[in-house]
Amino acid sequence: MDLNINKTPHVLTDPAPVNKSRLGSSFPSGRFMMSSRKKIPKLDDVRSNGWLDAMISSSPPRKRLVKDFNIEIAPEDDFAQRAWMLEYPSAITSFGHIAAQAKNKKIAIFLDYDGTLSPIVDDPDRATISDAMRAAVKNVAKYFPTAIISGRSRDKVYELVGLTELYYAGSHGMDIMTPVNPNGSSEDLNCIKSTDQQGKEVNLFQPAKEFIPVIEEVYNSLVEITKCIKGAKVENHKFCASVHYRNVDEKDWPIVAQRVHDHLKQYPRLRLTHGRKVLEVRPVIEWNKGKAVEFLLDSLGLSKNDDFLPIFIGDDKTDEDAFKVLRKGNRGFGILVSSVPKESNAFYSLRDPSEVKKFLKTLVKWGKMEKNSTRF
Numbered sequence: 001m002d003l004n005i006n007k008t009p010h011v012l013t014d015p016a017p018v019n020k021s022r023l024g025s026s027f028p029s030g031r032f033m034m035s036s037r038k039k040i041p042k043l044d045d046v047r048s049n050g051w052l053d054a055m056i057s058s059s060p061p062r063k064r065l066v067k068d069f070n071i072e073i074a075p076e077d078d079f080a081q082r083a084w085m086l087e088y089p090s091a092i093t094s095f096g097h098i099a100a101q102a103k104n105k106k107i108a109i110f111l112d113y114d115g116t117l118s119p120i121v122d123d124p125d126r127a128t129i130s131d132a133m134r135a136a137v138k139n140v141a142k143y144f145p146t147a148i149i150s151g152r153s154r155d156k157v158y159e160l161v162g163l164t165e166l167y168y169a170g171s172h173g174m175d176i177m178t179p180v181n182p183n184g185s186s187e188d189l190n191c192i193k194s195t196d197q198q199g200k201e202v203n204l205f206q207p208a209k210e211f212i213p214v215i216e217e218v219y220n221s222l223v224e225i226t227k228c229i230k231g232a233k234v235e236n237h238k239f240c241a242s243v244h245y246r247n248v249d250e251k252d253w254p255i256v257a258q259r260v261h262d263h264l265k266q267y268p269r270l271r272l273t274h275g276r277k278v279l280e281v282r283p284v285i286e287w288n289k290g291k292a293v294e295f296l297l298d299s300l301g302l303s304k305n306d307d308f309l310p311i312f313i314g315d316d317k318t319d320e321d322a323f324k325v326l327r328k329g330n331r332g333f334g335i336l337v338s339s340v341p342k343e344s345n346a347f348y349s350l351r352d353p354s355e356v357k358k359f360l361k362t363l364v365k366w367g368k369m370e371k372n373s374t375r376f
């Protein structure tokens with residue numbers, strides 16, 4: 001993690017999950033008031049279906065920050081941390097093992113954006129990628145096919161990363177741009193021809209095309225129904241929408257949950273998933289980051305033989321779909337970015353984006369060595 005004392009925005013760790021008993025005493029049912037002092041509907045729905053619990057526990061425990069210096073103090077439960085690290089060893093210290101698995105194979109790299117390439121910050125619009133991280137990703141792409149698969153819209157994540165040598169998938173993989181003529185297949189009804197930012201012909205795979213108008217509609221109404229909740233922010237990612245509650249006072253989280261939940265009842269073809277202090281509104285279609293990895297491997301011609309070792313690096317719940325796909329087929333592996341113990345389908349871990357950068361640099365060194373050694 002980049003710990004720069006004077007730098008804004010501050011890099012954040014997420015608040016501790018709150019247990020049910022605490023929730024119960026802090027938020028007795030039926031006593032939630034808006035700042036306008038209007039009574040809001042009872043919160044039985046979001047409680048009974050576990051939404052609120054999921055919101056509260058959707059982020060790792062808070063680590064104590066030394067105020068003014070933004071320095072993290074390690075959690076007391078060092079033992080749990082060490083035990084967890086045995087199960088999910090560091091991808092840096094285990095690099096030798098990873099290299100052995102990759103011997104005589106070609107690696108393909110899949111990267112999440114927020115929390116992986118860019119540290120988690122308060123304002124999603126200020127989640128930039130550092131020049132050093134951008135350079136590391138650019139170098140990786142010289143040796144290995146590299147794709148970014150983000151929950152953000154494809155345009156937005158391209159604008160943030162700004163590297164033309166990568167493949168981009170936005171909206172949790174519901175918007176994928178691939179070259180027109182790779183070795184792979186792309187004959188799918190959801191594929192259309194388009195042009196990229198450089199005017200090159202490309203394929204666009206958009207399995208949730210028909211949802212664009214409804215997402216626009218629901219985005220507008222979510223903005224409306226959350227506008228009086230201080231700190232709430234809604235983003236439109238074209239094929240999905242995000243409702244952020246990171247900057248909402250914790251006592252108002254149930255209001256966010258209830259309003260979004262009630263509103264979505266009118267949209268049976270939309271569903272809700274949880275991310276890091278964010279509720280993600282998505283089409284009900286069977287598509288996720290795992291499917292996007294499979295699609296990319298296929299359309300880039302990387303899935304036809306066992307010669308490829310796909311590696312996915314991500315920090316969030318939505319990245320678990322990709323970890324699962326790689327684990328299930330025993331094809332490659334996931335690396336979870338987390339500084340606290342979390343259950344995951346990944347094989348390895350990295351603590352934060354600064355370790356991701358270190359790992360990518362190590363990968364480049366190894367790639368260079370491999371390339372040189374195969375020359376002879």
Ligand SMILES: O=P(O)(O)OC[C@H]1O[C@H](O[C@H]2O[C@H](CO)[C@@H](O)[C@H](O)[C@H]2O)[C@H](O)[C@@H](O)[C@@H]1O
Nearest residue numbers: 113114120121122124127150151242246276278
């Ligand atoms: O799949 P990702 O690239 O990781 O995108 C997931 C969500 O990331 C962004 O939100 C998260 O990062 C923000 C900036 O650090 C943070 O403020 C927020 O609390 C996090 O949830 C993005 O804004 C969302 O739209 C993405 O869905």
